[in-house]
Amino acid sequence: MKLTMTPHVLRFAAWRHGGALLLAVALTACGGREIRPEPPHPSCAPLELERNVDLEGFRSDRYTWHDSDCAPRSAFLVRNDTRDPAGWHGGYVRRYVYEAKGASRTCDGANDGVPGWGMVTCHVRTGASWGNWTEAVAGTGRTLFEGRHHALHEFRWPLPLGGHTVQVTVHYLFATGRDHPLYAITHDVSGVPPNALEADVRSPYGDLLFDGNANAEIAGLGWGDRRRFVTLGSRLTMASGWDYREPNVVPYTRMWTAAPDAEMGVVQTQTWLQKPSGGYWLHREAWGQRDEDGPMPVDWNWTYQLNQYQLPQNTRSHRMAWGSNYGALGWREYARYGDDGRLSGHPYQSYSVFMVLGLHSKDPVLQQAAEVGAWQQVRFTATEGSVLTQGPGGVARADSVPYDVPGYNPVYATWEARAAGNRAHLRFDTGTASLRQPVLALRGYTASAPPSRVVLDERVLAADADYFASVDEAGEVLWLTLNRTLTGTAVLRVE
Known part of the structure; x- marks a missing residue:
């Protein structure tokens, strides 16, 4: 069903999950892109x-x-x-x-x-x-x-x-x-x-x-x-x-x-x-x-x-x-x-x-x-924090080499950025490809706990289901796996 309003359009979707019927709403603003609902992700146990x-x-x-x-x-x-x-x-x-x-x-x-x-x-x-x-x-x-x-x-x-x-x-x-x-x-x-x-x-x-x-x-x-x-x-x-x-x-x-x-x-x-x-x-x-x-x-x-x-x-x-x-x-x-x-x-x-x-x-x-191969065409940018364009050439090395794809660290196959006040505003442009469940390393992260909010395309994500976070206090790194496949343009906020 569809309910039309001015100046927005609401779309309803439903999924079966755990025997229950779940409803979600997608909001499309005039002149903007649709915020699509996604089925709920199951919670994954910690490592x-x-x-x-x-x-x-x-x-x-x-x-x-x-x-x-x-x-x-x-x-x-x-x-x-x-x-x-x-x-x-x-x-x-x-x-x-x-x-x-x-x-x-x-x-x-x-x-x-x-x-x-x-x-x-x-x-x-x-x-x-x-x-x-x-x-x-x-x-x-x-x-x-x-x-x-x-x-x-x-x-x-x-x-x-x-x-x-x-x-x-x-x-x-x-x-x-x-x-x-x-x-x-x-x-x-x-x-x-x-x-x-x-x-x-x-x-x-x-x-x-x-x-x-x-x-x-x-x-x-x-x-x-x-x-x-x-x-x-x-x-x-x-x-x-x-x-x-x-x-x-x-x-x-x-x-x-x-x-x-x-x-x-x-x-x-x-x-x-x-x-x-x-x-x-x-x-x-x-x-x-x-x-x-x-x-x-x-x-x-x-x-x-x-x-x-x-x-x-x-x-x-x-x-x-x-x-x-x-x-x-x-x-x-x-x-x-x-x-x-x-x-x-x-x-x-x-x-x-x-x-x-x-x-x-x-x-x-x-x-x-x-x-x-698809990762090679991803464009990774930041408006808060900064994307890393170089890093060590391998494990146990102190030298620095430029990344072939800005932000992509081939040592760990991670997308890397530096936090600004433990926050980041990041953007992925995947071109014609897709980016499945990317792992991010947010460096310069000095908090002892995971972020209070992780937002993808204006949706607040659920910890241990929509994303998986780990804090390395000694190394000052927030590790983050997005439990999503990104296509086109995706905006991620870590707050």
């Missing part, structure tokens, strides 16, 4: 941290948060200061639990020499050893910040590599309303002379039974650099066909099983042009090509390390890693993948990725990559 959990001998810190569907997810991070039952020194996800088709799905480390996901791994091009990973390296770990809906966990290691020591720092970010944990890593080689070390980076490295511990045969895999590589057919072997023709924007890797329906992957928080990844020379012969009958590319020349070294003998390997060219760690200049530009691997190599698990039928990796 939980259980410290020093004994997971079958793996001393772990368990983080439980609620994703974009308000369904629980949890990750067990194994402590890295002592040897664990698998003979490693922790610092990885040993168990990951999420909901799949209404049931809890538990995914454990594969116990195939690599007992989880998130290991730090680097190879050297030449030398007495192949490289190193954190298996035999004791480090330190701590919770950097535990808020009501957001948390940061840190691991550090002094990684011996090629006769030198590289200081490695990893942060895991968990946030209510965000499906996938964020993994941010910095390799600090400032104590190593330039060009004295030539290594690659492959973290997060791991082997997780992402199919709910079924250890099923791998049905297919793929990755994205400047193009998308995907296998053909319903079962992966070294004889599988493949397609490498479709253009791509955001780097990713993915692997899936058909029964059960499951997928695991890694998605970078930046585009390939902003932060190239991948390694070796497959692009020269395979970009733009399709081979229906196979075989797959030779194992040492895949753009990213996946399970190629386990094939063909083991068609059930869930191994997955990231990748770069040699020199990404240690060289002042090295060739980026594609051989069409030069990058620097000294004094730091930093990047951030999402660790993605979900149903293959829902394409979670490609969906996350599409979202990161």
